Amino acid sequence: MELFRSTNIDWLGKKWYFLGFSLIFSVAGILSLLFWHHLPLGVDFKGGTQIRVEFAQTPNEAHIRQAMDRAGLHDATIQRISDPSGHAANKVIIALPQSSATDAAHDAGRQSVENALLANYHDSTPSIEQVEIVGPTAGKQLQKQAFLATIYSLIGMLVYLWFRFELIYGVAAVVAVFHDTLITIGAFSLTNQEITLTVIAAILTLIGYSMNDTIVVFDRIRENLALSRRESLAYVVNRSINQTLSRTVISSGLTFLTVLSLYLFGGEVLHGFSFALVVGILIGTYSSIAVAAPMLVAYQEWRAKRGKTATLPAGKKAKA
Amino acid sequence: MGKNLAGKTASIIAVLVIFFYGIFFGFNAPKMGSLKTLITNNINLGLDLKGGTHLVLEVHVAEAIASAVDRDAARLETDLQKAGITGATVGRSDPAHPQTIVVSGIPAGKLGDVRNVVQGVDYANYEVTTAPDGSLMLTMKQAAVRDLSARTLDTSIETIRERIDKLGVAEPVIQKYGLGENQILVELPGVSDPARVEEVIQSTAKLEIHAVVGGPWGTEQDALQANNGVIPPDSMLVRGSGSAGAPEQVWLLKRVSEVEGTDFRDAQPSQDQNGRPNIRFTLTTEAGDRFYKYTSEHSANTATPGSMAIVLDNKVREVAGIQSAIRDSGEITGGFTQQQANDLSLMLRTGALPASISYLETRVVGPSLGAASIRQGVIAAVAGMLAVMLFMLVYYRGAGINANLALILNLVILLGFMGFTGATLTLPGIAGVILTIGMGVDSNVLIFERIREELRAGKTAAAAVQQGFAHAWVTIIDTHVTTIVSAAILFLFGTGPVRGFALTLVFGLLANLFTAVFVSRVIFDSHLQKKERGAPLSI
Numbered sequence: 125m126e127l128f129r130s131t132n133i134d135w136l137g138k139k140w141y142f143l144g145f146s147l148i149f150s151v152a153g154i155l156s157l158l159f160w161h162h163l164p165l166g167v168d169f170k171g172g173t174q175i176r177v178e179f180a181q182t183p184n185e186a187h188i189r190q191a192m193d194r195a196g197l198h199d200a201t202i203q204r205i206s207d208p209s210g211h212a213a214n215k216v217i218i219a220l221p222q223s224s225a226t227d228a229a230h231d232a233g234r235q236s237v238e239n240a241l242l243a244n245y246h247d248s249t250p251s252i253e254q255v256e257i258v259g260p261t262a263g264k265q266l267q268k269q270a271f272l273a274t275i276y277s278l279i280g281m282l283v284y285l286w287f288r289f290e291l292i293y294g295v296a297a298v299v300a301v302f303h304d305t306l307i308t309i310g311a312f313s314l315t316n317q318e319i320t321l322t323v324i325a326a327i328l329t330l331i332g333y334s335m336n337d338t339i340v341v342f343d344r345i346r347e348n349l350a351l352s353r354r355e356s357l358a359y360v361v362n363r364s365i366n367q368t369l370s371r372t373v374i375s376s377g378l379t380f381l382t383v384l385s386l387y388l389f390g391g392e393v394l395h396g397f398s399f400a401l402v403v404g405i406l407i408g409t410y411s412s413i414a415v416a417a418p419m420l421v422a423y424q425e426w427r428a429k430r431g432k433t434a435t436l437p438a439g440k441k442a443k444a
Numbered sequence: 445m446g447k448n449l450a451g452k453t454a455s456i457i458a459v460l461v462i463f464f465y466g467i468f469f470g471f472n473a474p475k476m477g478s479l480k481t482l483i484t485n486n487i488n489l490g491l492d493l494k495g496g497t498h499l500v501l502e503v504h505v506a507e508a509i510a511s512a513v514d515r516d517a518a519r520l521e522t523d524l525q526k527a528g529i530t531g532a533t534v535g536r537s538d539p540a541h542p543q544t545i546v547v548s549g550i551p552a553g554k555l556g557d558v559r560n561v562v563q564g565v566d567y568a569n570y571e572v573t574t575a576p577d578g579s580l581m582l583t584m585k586q587a588a589v590r591d592l593s594a595r596t597l598d599t600s601i602e603t604i605r606e607r608i609d610k611l612g613v614a615e616p617v618i619q620k621y622g623l624g625e626n627q628i629l630v631e632l633p634g635v636s637d638p639a640r641v642e643e644v645i646q647s648t649a650k651l652e653i654h655a656v657v658g659g660p661w662g663t664e665q666d667a668l669q670a671n672n673g674v675i676p677p678d679s680m681l682v683r684g685s686g687s688a689g690a691p692e693q694v695w696l697l698k699r700v701s702e703v704e705g706t707d708f709r710d711a712q713p714s715q716d717q718n719g720r721p722n723i724r725f726t727l728t729t730e731a732g733d734r735f736y737k738y739t740s741e742h743s744a745n746t747a748t749p750g751s752m753a754i755v756l757d758n759k760v761r762e763v764a765g766i767q768s769a770i771r772d773s774g775e776i777t778g779g780f781t782q783q784q785a786n787d788l789s790l791m792l793r794t795g796a797l798p799a800s801i802s803y804l805e806t807r808v809v810g811p812s813l814g815a816a817s818i819r820q821g822v823i824a825a826v827a828g829m830l831a832v833m834l835f836m837l838v839y840y841r842g843a844g845i846n847a848n849l850a851l852i853l854n855l856v857i858l859l860g861f862m863g864f865t866g867a868t869l870t871l872p873g874i875a876g877v878i879l880t881i882g883m884g885v886d887s888n889v890l891i892f893e894r895i896r897e898e899l900r901a902g903k904t905a906a907a908a909v910q911q912g913f914a915h916a917w918v919t920i921i922d923t924h925v926t927t928i929v930s931a932a933i934l935f936l937f938g939t940g941p942v943r944g945f946a947l948t949l950v951f952g953l954l955a956n957l958f959t960a961v962f963v964s965r966v967i968f969d970s971h972l973q974k975k976e977r978g979a980p981l982s983i
Contacts, residue, residue, distance in 0.1 A: 126896070176813070230803040231642055255638065255808040262500055262804035265622065273937035277930040284926055322872050325942045328934050329879060329949070332927040336883075339926060340890065343919040371886075371893040378835060378889070379882035382828030386878055389827055391820035393492075393813070397875055 127373065131366045135413055136358050136421060142414035146303060149407075153310015163309070166318035166396075167256050169270070171222040171263035173233035176205070176254040177241065179214045187244070188216060195240035197233075205392050215253070222260055230259060270324045274305070277328060281335055289342060292423050297338045300416035304334045304407045311403045317396055326400035333379070334408030337372060338416045344368050345420070357424050361417050376409040449973065452966045459958070460853065463860025486863040490870030490944050493818050495811035496633040497641055500804045505626045506542060508596040508799040509589060513537040517545045518678075518700045519566065520582075527561050529554050536677055536699060543589060545570070548579035555580075593625055596798045601628055603797050607644055608632070610790055627804065638806050644790065645801070651708075651788075652701035654682075655738070656751045656763060660693035667694045682753070684760025695760050697753055702738050705797070707731030709772075711789040713782070716775065721785035723776045732772030740769035757800055821874035828878055829855075832885055840892050842982025846967045847888035850959040854884050857955035858948070867951070870944030880952025883927065887960035891916040895983055905981040909968050913961070920961060924953050 157163055167174040177183075185202055192200040197220065205215040220233040234255055241250050258266075278298055285294035305327060312319050344364035352360070383405055387398035467486060491498050514536050521534045524547075532554070535546035550558050555578070562572050562582055569588035573581045584592075597620065605618045613632045621629035635641060657679050661667040667681055668674075675681060680699045683692055710726040727735060742750035743766045751765040754776055762776065780788065833851065836844035858880065862869055895912030903911060928950055935946035972981075 178812075230806065231639060234806075235639065251810065251812070252636075252808075253810040253813040255806060257803070257806040259802075259804045261502065265804075269937050273933055276937065277933040280929040280933055281926050284929055288922060321938075321942055322875075322945075325872055325934065325938065325945050326875075328930055329945075332930040333879075333882075335926045335930075336886065336923040339922045340919050343922060347915070367897070368893075371889050374839070374893070375882075375886040375889045378832050378885045379879075381831050381835075382878050382882050385828035385831065386824045386875060389820060389824040390875070391817055391824075393817050393871060394821070394824075394875060397872065401875075401879075 127370055131369050133362075133366060133369075135362055135365045136418055139414075139418045142418065146307075146411075146415060149307045149310065150303065153307055153313060156310060156313040161313045161316040164313060164316050164318050165267075166320035166323075167219065167258050168321045169258075169263050169267045169319070171258045171260045173220040173237070174254075174256045175218045175234060175237050175252060177216055177218060177250045178253050179216070179245070179250045180248040182214050183216055183250075185216070188218070191240045191244035192218070192237070195236055195243075197236055197240065200237070222263075230257060233257070266321065270321070273324070273328065274331070277331060278302070281331075285339075285342075289346060292420065293342050296416045296419035296423070297335055297342070299419060300338055300411040301331050301334050301408075303415050304330060304404060304411050307407050308400055308404050312396075312400070315399075317399060320396055322394070322397040323400050326397045326404065330401060330404030330408055333405060334411060337376065337409050337412035340368055340371065341365055341412050341417055345417070358421050361421055365413055365417060372409060372413070376405060380405050449966065449969055452962075453970065456853075456963055456966060460856065463857045463864075466860030466863035467856065487859060488862070488866050488868045489814075489818075490868045490873065491631055491633060491807075491814075492809050492871045493814045493869065494633055495636060495809045495814040496631065497635045497638045498632075498805070498807040498809075499630040499638065499641065499645075500621055500806075501628050501630065501645070501801045502804050503597055503600045503626045503628065503797070503801050504799045505593045505596050506799075509584070509592055510537045510542040512592060513543060513545060513584060514700060516567065516570075516582075520545060520547070520562070523561050523564070523566070524558065527557060529557055529561070532558060533677070541583075543584040545582040546575070546579055547582070548575075548577070550578060550580065597626060597628070599798045600801065604628065604630065604645055607790065608641075611635075611641070611644060628801075634811070636808050636810055638808050642803060642806070651705045651757075652755045653703040653735075654697040654699075654701050654753050654755055655742070656753050657696040657698055659695035660763070661695075662691075662693065664694050667696060671696065682755060682758065682760050684753075684755070693760075695753055695763065697755070697760075701755070702752065703727065703731055703735055707735075713785040713789045714775065721780045721782045723780070723785055723789045725774060725776065725789075727772045729772070736769055736771040739766050742766050743768050817871050818874075821871060825874060825878050825881075829881055832881060836885070836888070840983055842971070843888075843892050843895075843968075846964045847885065847892070849967065850888060850964045851881060851884055853963055854880065854952065854955045854959040857958065858952050861951045861955065862948075867947050868944050869948065872942060872945035873948040876945045876948030876952060879949060880956060883924070883953060884956045884960055886923070887916070887920050887956060888964060890919055891960070891964065892983055895981070899981065899983070905975070906972050908981065909965075909972065913965055913968075917961060920957070924957060928953055 183204075185204060188202050192198075192202070199221055201219045203217045203219070205217060218237055220237070234257060238252065278301065281301075282294040282298050285297055308327060308330060309319070312323070341364060344367055345361055348360045348364050348367075349357075380402070383398055383401040386394060387402050390398050517534050517536050524532055524534070529551070531549060531551045532547050533549045535548065537544070547558060547562070558580060559572070561567075562570070562580060567582060569584055570582035571585055573583070575581055601618055601620070605616075608616050608618060608630065613635055615633055617629065617631035619629055621627040630641075630645070632641060657676070658670065659667065661670060664681055675696070678699050679696050682695050682697050684695065707727050707730075708725050709728045712724050714722055714724045716722045740746075742748055745768075749766065751763055753760045754762045754764075776788075829851065833844075833848045836847045838844070840847065855877070858877065861867070891912055894916045895908045898908035898911045899905070931946045931949040931953070935943055935950070938946055975981075
């Protein structure tokens with residue numbers, strides 16, 4: 125069986141559509157980040173208390189709400205958990221915002237929630253499945269760490285690509301990956317899903333994955349440039365994308381399949397993580413074709429206009 | 445090629461055997477049991493999978509430094525008196541400059557004498573400078589501050605470990621944490637009551653006995669008024685209630701404690717004559733002598749009777765008049781419950797923390813959630829893998845078998861690796877396994893697509909395989925190295941489950957380089973050897 129035996133699609137000719145598509149999603153994400161849901165940081169980064177409770181029967185949210193109000197916990201948020209597969213769960217997450225600006229009184233929130241539950245559900249004791257309490261210091265630290273980890277891994281990859289290809293390849297790949305990260309974070313903001321530590325891990329994974337896709341195309345461009353220096357860069361880039369298209373579609377499709385299985389069967393603990401990967405793999409595959417490769421051509425055209433060398437350096441020759 | 449191939453096949457089988465052994469036996473001595481228990485015994489499960497408590501706490505290192513500076517300042521005062529220098533004032537660590545002692549008001553002509561004292565061996569940790577107004581400033585050297593900080597953290601870890609050990613938790617993790625130098629990670633598998641743990645670790649983080657200078661007053665303003673608006677430099681105001689339930693009061697205490705947590709040799713929970721829980725303690729000989737000197741000078745029947753405050757975590761817990769001289773044993777009553785008295789005496793027995801601590805993070809996972817997560821994660825992994833394997837067989841036919849064998853082998857190596865190294869498998873780690881599957885498949889697809897291209901270009905099967913691997917290899921290396929770079933950075937900067945994820949991904953990718961490239965090639969080669977040259981390749 126073979127899909128895409130010999131495609132001959134003019135990818136670069138569609139660059140304005142791609143640009144429009146990328147702009148719409150990036151701008152929608154940015155607008156949501158700025159004006160709508162903002163950055164929906166989870167308890168990991170924002171600090172606060174989050175308690176996951178399982179009830180014997182399907183809990184009545186209004187009843188829990190009243191119990192919290194009676195205990196004086198008016199700022200508690202109560203959220204019912206549902207699996208992506210639509211599985212009804214007798215679970216809720218009760219969250220309290222950061223109670224004070226200090227790390228003191230760390231455990232007070234958890235105790236008051238537990239007491240309120242015990243007082244109101246004494247005949248069918250709800251069980252506490254998970255507690256997460258993050259103080260302001262830890263939250264700030266984690267924010268900083270996540271930011272640094274992302275920046276450093278981008279720099280690390282840029283340096284590697286610079287070393288293996290040329291600087292412009294590295295820059296194009298990093299821009300594409302930045303584009304993917306922006307759109308994925310935008311998707312979290314648009315759907316108002318919490319960004320937790322594991323989501324950051326997923327975003328870093330998608331950075332690696334999107335980079336993979338880009339490198340596969342770049343490798344082929346380098347190879348083709350070394351073979352035929354007469355053809356225009358645009359022609360070589362188009363041919364390279366077409367030659368690697370079957371691989372791109374199969375690999376991304378299969379990875380998408382595993383990630384989708386994680387999203388559907390992995391349970392709601394991994395919900396955010398797998399959502400980031402589902403979105404990230406789609407957008408990462410797209411960007412290697414629609415963002416990274418056209419940038420190489422745009423760079424070369426810009427250089428040509430300034431009267432510099434007309435051909436893009438093919439980069440260091442790969443050792444096979 | 446024949447001999448070579450046999451050697452390669454043998455090495456693959458050897459690797460397979462080694463890692464299978466790792467899955468089932470790991471570092472432990474071989475034990476028999478069901479397949480499942482063997483695997484779960486040898487793969488270290490993270491707290492998110494097996495349930496437990498995860499705490500991150502911060503040691504207030506600055507406090508230990510400030511109290512060291514205070515102690516040195518008190519000693520300097522005595523040393524100056526011994527040297528016959530009167531009139532100079534020794535300033536204690538003030539919050540803005542906690543590492544500096546200021547000697548001001550030095551009488552004319554005595555500067556040289558003071559210098560001689562502060563340049564003594566007792567003050568070697570300090571840098572001495574002269575202020576414009578003629579006073580001397582002793583600032584603790586950076587190296588000494590670093591030393592003291594490190595020691596404070598180490599002592600805290602030791603103390604917490606001893607306390608946790610007494611709780612009887614199996615395999616606790618207590619270690620330095622994060623990028624700073626003042627955080628400790630505590631992981632307690634199977635413990636799901638963080639309140640009890642926090643209390644045992646912290647509630648008496650710092651216990652001291654201070655001499656009472658004055659009080660109590662209702663508020664700090666009252667206290668200031670009673671002292672003409674100035675707190676004497678060797679004293680401090682401390683809040684607290686004399687007995688349980690009483691409204692808060694403010695006491696004026698001597699700044700340097702008479703007895704600190706480290707001075708306790710033993711402590712036992714007990715009951716006083718009224719049957720209320722209390723704690724009987726014994727002091728070390730050295731502290732006992734010191735305490736005897738003080739209490740004998742200030743007991744009820746002397747000219748200067750005094751009282752003492754028991755200060756717990758910078759709060760006055762109890763104030764008692766000194767009835768008679770105490771040498772090395774006494775008791776603390778403070779309206780405790782029996783549980784509190786038990787826990788408090790446990791703390792005193794295992795030594796006090798050198799500085800107080802606060803909690804930055806608490807995460808508790810109940811055992812049922814962990815079990816559900818394992819089940820779901822495994823179902824997702826198996827479902828994803830089956831779907832991928834089915835597709836590979838349909839799409840690449842014969843070569844699909846290569847890919848699937850490589851995939852299974854990859855998983856065996858990954859799990860075996862974890863068994864050998866004791867790396868922890870976390871929930872994101874399972875996700876890492878799923879991602880490894882994706883990357884492994886990608887390597888195979890890259891190779892197969894390339895071989896198909898070569899075949900289309902009219903190459904023979906053998907040449908196509910040769911060329912396909914050679915071309916794909918470059919790309920595979922590039923893609924793997926970039927992912928490993930990002931995973932390594934994730935490992936360096938991430939914590940907990942994220943680290944588990946990064947580690948799993950790195951192991952998985954390394955295993956993948958072996959299986960997708962080397963193993964797959966050997967299978968192709970052995971296949972080609974059986975076929976006649978030119979026969980079509982099933983791909």
